[in-house]
Amino acid sequence: MAESAADFYARVVAQVGEGRLPAPPVTEWPTFPWEVEDGAIVAKRLAPPGPEESRRGTGGVxxxxxxxxxxxxxIWRDDVWRVKPLPTRHGLPLTLMLETHEHLDFTDLDEHQAAQVGVLTVRLARIVESLPNIARCHVGRWGEGTEHCHVWFFGRTEGLLQTRGSFAIEWDEILPPGPEDLWRADLAEVARKLVTHGGEVLV
Ligand SMILES: [Zn+2]
Structure with a gap:
């Protein structure tokens, strides 16, 4: 299953030696909060407020x-929800999305669907954290880019202490992906455990 921190570390060192991994595109994003000034890392100056940008798929269009x-x-679905990985793998061993089939904003969920989010979130986090070599599963709902309801789940490698907390998202962009066969085995294991509560496996 998921690659051990020692194997992961050895692979990165073999790739870059004493050097550094390349900076990811996130450093070019307008929301990236840091810049270098006179050789020191400083917070960017706050830009003036502007109109909110429309999100992808607004109104289902x-x-x-x-x-x-x-x-x-x-990898798993029921009549309301589906779980899938991101199509592009990065440095964290497992990143999953929980989405509705129907076009709903997160805040459009009715009380029953909202309760389902709670149950599925805890269930999915528990399953991800049960995988060997994954210490923590972080959960995020931003909804800044796309309106359609989607919740993020980030599995963080056990023992890679530098990647703890919210910086795990940054490290996901920086670190190289692990072996694809281990990733597929983890996806199958997550789906197999999810289906014990209902729904169907598609992997
Ligand atoms: Zn949609």
């Missing part, structure tokens, strides 16, 4: 999660 593309890669 041209929503990439509503059409058949949205379900690609699904």
């Amino acid at each position: 041209d929503c990439g999660l509503c059409d058949e593309r949205g379900a690609v890669g699904t």
Whole structure:
């Protein structure tokens, strides 16, 4: 299953030696909060406020999660929800999305669906943290880029203490992905455990 921290570390060292991994694109994002000034890392100056930008798929128009593309890669589903990995792997061993089939904003969920989010979130986090070599599963709901309801789950490698907390998201962009066969085995294990509570496995 998931690669051990020692194996992961050895692979990165073999790749870069005393050097550094390349900086990820996130450093170019307008929301990236740091810059270098006179050789020191400093916080960027706060930009003046502006109008909110519309999110992808607003109102269900041209929503990439509503059409058949949205379900690609699904490992588990029931009549309301699906779980799938991101199509592109990065440094964290497992990143999953919990999404509705129907076009709903997170805040559109009714009381029953909201309760389902709670149960599925705890269940999924428990399953991810039960995988060998994954210490923690972080959960995030931002919804800044896409309106369609989606919740993030980030598995963090056990023993890679530098990647703890919210910086795990940054390290996910920096570190190279692990072996694909281990990733697929983890996905199958997550789906197998989820289906013991219902739904169907698609992996
Ligand atoms: Zn949608």
